Amino acid sequence: MNVEKLKLQVADRAAMRESVRSIFVKEAEAIEAFARGGLDTVCAAIELIVSRDGSLIVTGVGKSGHIGRKIASTFRSLGRHAVFMHAAESSHGDLGLIDPNGVVLALSNSGETAELADMLAYCRAHEIPVISVTSSAESTLAEASTVCIAYGELSEVCINGLAPTTSTTLTLAIGDALAVGFSDLAGVTADDFRRYHPGGKLGQRLRKVEDVMHTGDALPLVSPEAKLVDLTLIMAEKALGCALVTENGKTLGIITDGDIRRHAAELHDLKAIDIMSVNPVTVDRDITLEKAALELSQAKVSVGIVQDSLMRTIGVLHIHQCVLD
Template sequence: MAELSVVTSTSQEAGDDVIDVARRTLRLEMDGLAAIENALAGETGERLRAAIALIHRSAGRVIVTGIGKSGHIGRKIAATLASTGTAAYFVHAAEASHGDLGMIHETDVVLVLSWSGETAELSDIIDYTHRFKVPLIAITSREDSTLARAADIALVLPAMPEACPNGQAPTTSTLMQLAVGDMLATCLLSNRGFSADDFRRYHPGGKLGARLKRARDVMVQGEAMPLVADVASLSQAVLTMSSKRLGVTGVVNAQGDLVGLITDGDLRRAFRNGFTDCPVADVMTRTPITVTGDMLAQEVLALMNSASITVLFVMDGKRPAGVIHIHELLRIGVV
């Protein structure tokens, strides 16, 4: 038992040390982000504006490159740009020297990441941009570096200490590079007026794609819609509701306008009061909650949750265009 007690005590102390290191890491990385924010008030901000304007007016793509950890961050930046409407891809600097330089066209913009600005593997791609007059944007920490001096626009970031306890492993620096890439992507997104529909075009799969669907994309429509005329009897409404299996039936007038609906709850209340085959107008809800086809699927789900309903009609003016059941929203991954 004594040995177990010693192990437990040591583990607890080690755990405390780990949390201290974790907090120090976060503080140093947050300091790095804060330093970028402060730098935006000066020349760095003006250079960022110029870089965004250069990419925005470019007829080509953004070619992102880097080596080591900067290369990994570069891949992420390229992916973020591409998914938010800015054509971009990553070219490995070492591979560029063995034929991949042919991927870079004169209409492109090259974005190079190197914290030191002295990465030898970048020399060929830098020379290539000069030879063919391809605009070069640099993300680095040294104004006097080879990369910064070679760039058309150098985004020089404050040199902040790494969060690594030894001050060596790229941690704060890579987070700062990633933040600049996110700034470029979001500013370009804003300039282009990138909409939810645009997001959906680039993110058709997964939960994001599901949330960005519109009501019209997930509704049941046509013959599958449960509808009865406003002169129908309750028994007819029950048959329609049972055959369409959506737990609801809409009630329409002679012009095809939705004037009410009958839900499972309406039927239960009718049975509790003693079922009689009355006109649907005596039972229906006259002011149902509806949505338009343009509403986002995630907004439809939020409305259903707030109103404690499981089904609603999608409207085209006064006429029902479709029906959405909450089960369908959950099935496709809307959360």
Template sequence: MNNSSGDHENIEFGLDIIATEIDGLEALRAVLADRKGAFAAAFDSATELLLRNTGRVIVTGMGKSGHVARKIAATLASTGAPAAFVHPGEASHGDLGMIGAGDVVLALSNSGETAELGDIIGYAGRFDIPLIAMTAGAQSTLARAADIALILPGAREACAITGAPTTSTTMTMALGDALAVTILRRKGFTANDFHQFHPGGKLGAALKHVTELMHHTDMPLCRPADTVAHAVDVISKMGFGCTGVVDDDGALIGMVTDGDLRRHFSRSLKDAQVKDIMTADPQVVRETSLAAEALALLSGRKITAVFIVDENRRPLGLLHVHDCLSVGVL
């Protein structure tokens, strides 16, 4: 397809918009990097308040800020900080009851003068519920009412013609992510914890443990003194393309694959034993490993299967690359 002058103009518009939003993020980064500044102090206080919080984080906002608030609430919840979105309009019609005495309110409004937030602000003040504000209005109603005010630095909206929320929502989104992930790190949140909140999808699959995917019954296993013919029979019967080799203590000391058999095909295997053709000290994976880590090993070593072992290298199961791919581990 031929590029017209309009196509180039479209690209230039797009680049300008992205550059404008990057400028906003750089401004946000700069005020946070000023460790002696008011914004950094407010960010630190907000983080500590949320870490001490024993209830939920009630995130609220109207319009575009409401959409960002929903995302921040979802991010907080997925990283172990109980959170919920409360719509300001619905709050005035009964949903204020969703805000409990042990909660913290995080209110978003670029101007800080969103009328619909009035009842939530009043409710928080009446029942001594801590209020954190995210706003660009330093002297706004929301900022003055907040216990902690995160005042966004001035930034040009990417839609200069209408002033529609663009750069400001990007900055607020990034600030919400910064709070959520800071809390996650401070809590020592692990991949295991994260998996509890993400059991589905590709992310959930990658965070599964190998013990959830491995084959732990009827594992293909041989002894060093077994004949190669016996190993071939085991490999053919089990269908994994390999067999492990264990010693008298049950520890994995070797592995025979289809590839090993092909490499030794030219020599006489009539009287050969498994120990004569096995790959000694094969790659293994510990039972505490994640599926994504195991798949990285399989891919990196260009192998199709790996044994899962305990601390004494005793096989607990076998994981095939297809087991990872079939559940979406990438």
């Protein structure tokens, strides 16, 4: 390769790296600047959302619409009924989606989006509060709003300063602040999040022991007097790598595959009570699988038993059930 051409490519790459770095810096600076002066209106908007029992309707057009869809989705994940409604569709029948006891969150950088006019008029006529996120506190949208979150004029980071970039990034951050602030003020818990987000890795991390533990007929239960030959058949049938030695509903001990191997030569002479390990590791039914896996790992065992308040065994958890996909 030509040396001079290679030097030019290296120089171009360095210039590109600096250009890309400046994009992140400028957008971060916009968020930081707003955080220094826009908190009161964001807090007022959060309080308004919490005070309303009905649905949150998020609306916008173009890039604001795309951001609005994500904001509505985040609110739903946190337990608040939220719907995105395209502003243009509101004039063609979708105004019926607006809950009389709800609140509208309208996004528009200019604050002069014509498609919002019918929706704003409807909200005014039916006394439905509107929260706006816009650049101008003097815009038509701002004046029609109950709470206006105005972030001021921004310099878009696109090469021509025209494509929505900095403004949409900031609007998305404001939406996150509204959603997380709502969850904090409304007391949303991890259980609430799991209820609305059972799929994916996030949902998996919040699953509890009681959601996956083996129960009922799946439990490998044997009596203290059980012969080891019969014990091995139970263990093979239940396929959990262990058996629980129980009496009157109480677990006296646990027998693992390793215990069987160590006493293989004595299978015909011993009973379950003779080789069981007393005080087996227990896990709480209400803890997450992530925490259960940590407890089993620290105890250096692969199986934990789950007991009720009367110390009766109600389930068995194998560490493989705690592994997240």
